[in-house]
Amino acid sequence: MKNNDISLTRLSFINLKRHPLRSGGLIAITAVLAFFAFGGSILSLSLDGGLESISTRLGADIMVVPLGYDKEAEGVILRGEPSYFYFDKSVEKQLAKVEGVEKVTSQFFLTSSNQDCCALPVQFIGFDPDTDFAVQPWIKENYSGDIGKNSIIIGNDIAYDGSGSLKFFDKEYSVAAVLDKTGTGFDTDVYADLDTIRDMFEAAKKKGFGFTKDIDFDSSVSSVLIKISDGYDIDTVVHNIRMNVDGVQIIKGQTMTSDIADELAGFRVFLTILLGVICVFSVIVMIMTFSLSVNERKREFGILRSLGAQKGMIVSVVIREALLIGTIGGMTGIILAAIVIFPFNTYIENTIQLPYLLPDISVILLLLFFIIVISLIIPPITAAYSAVKISRAETYLTMRDND
Amino acid sequence: MLIEINNLTRKYTRGQKEIIAVNDLDLTVDKGEFIIIKGESGSGKSTLLSMLAGLLRPTEGTVHICGKNIYELSDKQLSVFRNRHIGYIPQAHELLSELTVYENTLLPYRLYEKISDEIHERLGEILDRFGISELKNSYPSDLSGGERKRAAIARALVNAPEVLLADEPTSDLDQKNTISVLDAFTNIVKAGTTVIMITHEDHISSYGDRIIELENGKIKKGEA
Numbered sequence: 142m143k144n145n146d147i148s149l150t151r152l153s154f155i156n157l158k159r160h161p162l163r164s165g166g167l168i169a170i171t172a173v174l175a176f177f178a179f180g181g182s183i184l185s186l187s188l189d190g191g192l193e194s195i196s197t198r199l200g201a202d203i204m205v206v207p208l209g210y211d212k213e214a215e216g217v218i219l220r221g222e223p224s225y226f227y228f229d230k231s232v233e234k235q236l237a238k239v240e241g242v243e244k245v246t247s248q249f250f251l252t253s254s255n256q257d258c259c260a261l262p263v264q265f266i267g268f269d270p271d272t273d274f275a276v277q278p279w280i281k282e283n284y285s286g287d288i289g290k291n292s293i294i295i296g297n298d299i300a301y302d303g304s305g306s307l308k309f310f311d312k313e314y315s316v317a318a319v320l321d322k323t324g325t326g327f328d329t330d331v332y333a334d335l336d337t338i339r340d341m342f343e344a345a346k347k348k349g350f351g352f353t354k355d356i357d358f359d360s361s362v363s364s365v366l367i368k369i370s371d372g373y374d375i376d377t378v379v380h381n382i383r384m385n386v387d388g389v390q391i392i393k394g395q396t397m398t399s400d401i402a403d404e405l406a407g408f409r410v411f412l413t414i415l416l417g418v419i420c421v422f423s424v425i426v427m428i429m430t431f432s433l434s435v436n437e438r439k440r441e442f443g444i445l446r447s448l449g450a451q452k453g454m455i456v457s458v459v460i461r462e463a464l465l466i467g468t469i470g471g472m473t474g475i476i477l478a479a480i481v482i483f484p485f486n487t488y489i490e491n492t493i494q495l496p497y498l499l500p501d502i503s504v505i506l507l508l509l510f511f512i513i514v515i516s517l518i519i520p521p522i523t524a525a526y527s528a529v530k531i532s533r534a535e536t537y538l539t540m541r542d543n544d
Numbered sequence: 545m546l547i548e549i550n551n552l553t554r555k556y557t558r559g560q561k562e563i564i565a566v567n568d569l570d571l572t573v574d575k576g577e578f579i580i581i582k583g584e585s586g587s588g589k590s591t592l593l594s595m596l597a598g599l600l601r602p603t604e605g606t607v608h609i610c611g612k613n614i615y616e617l618s619d620k621q622l623s624v625f626r627n628r629h630i631g632y633i634p635q636a637h638e639l640l641s642e643l644t645v646y647e648n649t650l651l652p653y654r655l656y657e658k659i660s661d662e663i664h665e666r667l668g669e670i671l672d673r674f675g676i677s678e679l680k681n682s683y684p685s686d687l688s689g690g691e692r693k694r695a696a697i698a699r700a701l702v703n704a705p706e707v708l709l710a711d712e713p714t715s716d717l718d719q720k721n722t723i724s725v726l727d728a729f730t731n732i733v734k735a736g737t738t739v740i741m742i743t744h745e746d747h748i749s750s751y752g753d754r755i756i757e758l759e760n761g762k763i764k765k766g767e768a
Contacts, residue, residue: 146659147647155642441640447599448699449627450651452619535596535601540634 148453153462156438164466167430170423171470171516172477179512180478183413184489186504187324188405191496194323195219195256196398200367201246201366201481202375204392204419205236205382212392214364215397219496221298221326223264227361231495232389236365239381241373246272250363251345253309260324263299263309264330275366276332284318290336293318298328308329311346324490328459369418401443401495420519427463427523435459435527443540452532459528471516475509545740546706547573547596552605554761565591567761568605576704578733579753588761589742590635590711596740597632597709598622604675610706627652631700635711635742638696639684645671647678649699664703670698674728690721695734697728701737708732711743714748726751 195218206214207228230247237245268276270288273386280294288294293314295301306313314337322328335342340489342358369378379391435442437457442455484487485497490497499505531539549571565694566588566598573579583589594600595607598614598741607614609767610629614622626632639648649671653663671677674694684692692712710729726748729739741752749755757765 147643147651147654157644291657442642444634444638445655446623446649447597447626447632447634449623449655449703451623454623454655535599537591537597537600540599 145157149458150461151443152247153465156458156462157376157465158436159532160434162435163430167466168470168473170426171467172474174419174423175471175474175512175516176478177416178515179508181416181507182484183216183478183482183505185205185405185409186500186508187497188408188493188495190498190500192323192398192401193406194325194327194496194498196381197495198279198323198325198327199280199394199397202290202369202394203367203379203382204231205365205367205386205389206363206392208390211392214390214392215467216326217250217264217330217395217540218397219401221264221296221329222327223262223449225250225363225364226387227356230362233362234388235386236367236382239378239385241369241378241381241507242367243370244272245370246274246366247362248276248364249335249342249358249361249456251338251341264326265309265338265341266330266332268332270334274368280318280320280332281530286317288317288332288334288337290334291315292333293337294318294320294331294332295393296320298448299331300329307519310341311350312340316343320490322498323496324497326331368399378442382401386438386454400535401435404495407413423520424506424523425502427520428526429464431459431520431524432527435524435531439531439539442534447540454531456525456528457526459531465518471519473511473512476514486492545572546575546577546610547571548606548608549596549742550606550608552592552607553603553747554588554595555603557723558733561706564761567604569761571756571763573740575638575736575740576736578729578751578753579673579738580749581740581742581758582744582746582755583758583764584744584750587758589758591761592758593709593711593742594739596707597630606757617662624656624766627655627682628703631703631705631708631737633693633696633700633710633713634710635715637688638694639692639699641684644683645676645687645695646682648684649694649702652699653702667698672702673731674698675724688723689716690718692719693725694728695723697725703734706738708737708739710739711744712744714743714745722748 178338199218204214207226210226213222213224213226226276233245233247234240246269250266251267253265255265266276270277278290284294293307295307295318297320298321298498299307301307301316301319306315308314314333320327339358367378369375375393379393381392382389442458445455445458486499500508549569550637552566553564554566556565569592571738581589581592589613595602596609602605603617609625609743614625614626617625623658634708637727639645640651643651648668649667657663671680674697675689679687679691679695683717684695687695696730697713708729712743717725729741729753733739755765756763
């Protein structure tokens with residue numbers, strides 16, 4: 142027994158089924174639009190998130206490292222490439238005296254071996270709790286206690302089973318906190334105070350790590366972070382440093398983020414143009430297809446009108462069809478984008494070599510809602526003109542047109 | 545009086561030329577009358593019928609059905625009025641090809657009403673009356689010309705309209721099917737429905753209570 146009821150929605154379904162190729166094409170176009178809108182927006186927001194993380198976590202206006210080590214320092218911060226480099230601790234005092242410098246604090250870098258906790262070497266960053274202004278403020282977001290000796294704070298990407306400790310250079314260190322994900326090199330860092338780092342350094346020395354041989358821990362630092370005084374221009378302070386301190390490489394926090402911001406701006410322009418082209422193409426194809434479809438169905442609409450259907454009902458049949466296309470196409474595009482973006486998050490992060498932090502779930506849900514609304518709105522808008530046009534035509538003339 | 549037409553005129557423009565399909569026509573029709581409209585091709589028969597059905601706005605003049613000037617109604621009011629009071633059988637392509645006979649005949653009712661046991665019962669009776677109840681799950685492409693016509697008549701009657709307008713319902717039908725359709729109309733008229741039917745076949749004119757012949761959009765023969 143066949144279904145013995147009929148409704149306007151069913152008429153829309155029937156028409157979609159009647160032209161599988163055309164319906165499939167329209168659904169595919171909507172899916173492509175939703176795919177790029179959702180996928181592109183997530184990608185763009187993730188890159189923005191990564192950039193923001195860097196600005197927040199760098200915590201300093203200027204980073205000073207040994208001459209020739211600026212790329213390594215950027216690798217540590219942006220891409221999580223473990224590295225170590227040292228210069229004399231006296232540089233910290235020299236920098237503190239430079240005009241325009243308000244605060245200085247030094248850090249000591251160390252890397253683990255891959256025989257330790259993790260498959261890949263880990264970056265250790267030792268800071269001085271008494272002078273630090275860069276690390277502790279955001280560590281406090283996850284951990285409010287003191288970081289005592291042999292305690293470590295680990296980045297979000299460090300392999301940690303929650304057992305309370307991690308082993309480095311054959312020694313257990315207690316994990317005080319795991320930091321939130323930043324999508325930057327900071328996620329593979331391990332933070333500890335200088336006493337703990339000294340302990341690791343000695344352990345590394347005992348294990349015969351070559352780089353430790355000629356380094357005196359107490360008189361060496363890897364980087365000096367600088368906060369400039371109010372009223373000073375960052376370029377003026379950089380100039381002052383260059384005039385007063387030799388053998389150092391100066392990295393402006395602003396420059397590091399603005400370089401990435403430039404790359405992001407380029408990406409955003411590309412994404413906007415791509416989306417714009419897809420959107421315009423989709424709208425044109427949809428308008429043409431709905432116009433053809435409505436024109437083909439003059440007789441059907443004429444019959445419906447002759448049976449007592451109002452103009453609004455004719456428009457509604459076409460709009461329902463467009464809504465069905467929008468719903469199926471939009472959901473397909475979003476699901477495909479989610480399948481590509483979320484499971485391959487780490488792969489994308491590694492491939493693009495830029496800070497990459499997925500937005501909060503609330504932002505993703507909001508975006509999802511927005512893209513669904515867009516997917517639902519565009520097909521009906523493109524169908525509306527043809528639908529209204531056919532509904533306004535004289536029914537008798539419309540029916541004769543197809544004869 | 546069920547239908548009153550006054551000074552009804554419909555003009556078309558074809559290229560630069562103005563064509564007057566229906567020209568200043570007056571006509572009154574009583575309840576339960578069976579009117580047959582005849583005339584040659586282009587005489588204005590179908591234009592007149594479509595204006596009676598509220599499907600084509602006249603250039604001038606008025607159409608009153610059941611006391612209502614139908615072209616003074618809004619689209620919504622006119623659509624509902626057409627659905628409730630007028631059954632219209634177009635000349636060709638009467639049924640929607642993707643719907644079964646049952647769905648096609650149910651369609652006018654479903655535009656404004658929810659499905660109920662009562663309508664299934666009523667529709668069953670109508671399909672029985674026209675001898676197509678066994679075809680209710682068939683699609684129009686599976687039907688003969690006569691069966692399609694009968695399904696279209698059944699659909700036009702589902703809302704029990706006061707007026708049934710049929711545009712050449714017997715064209716392309718063999719004699720047996722023609723008689724079957726005309727008998728059906730005769731029975732409808734006996735039940736009180738007014739039928740206005742267009743035909744160009746002289747031999748079936750005898751079925752009508754009144755025959756009106758159109759020529760160049762005007763009544764040539766017959767009482768207005």
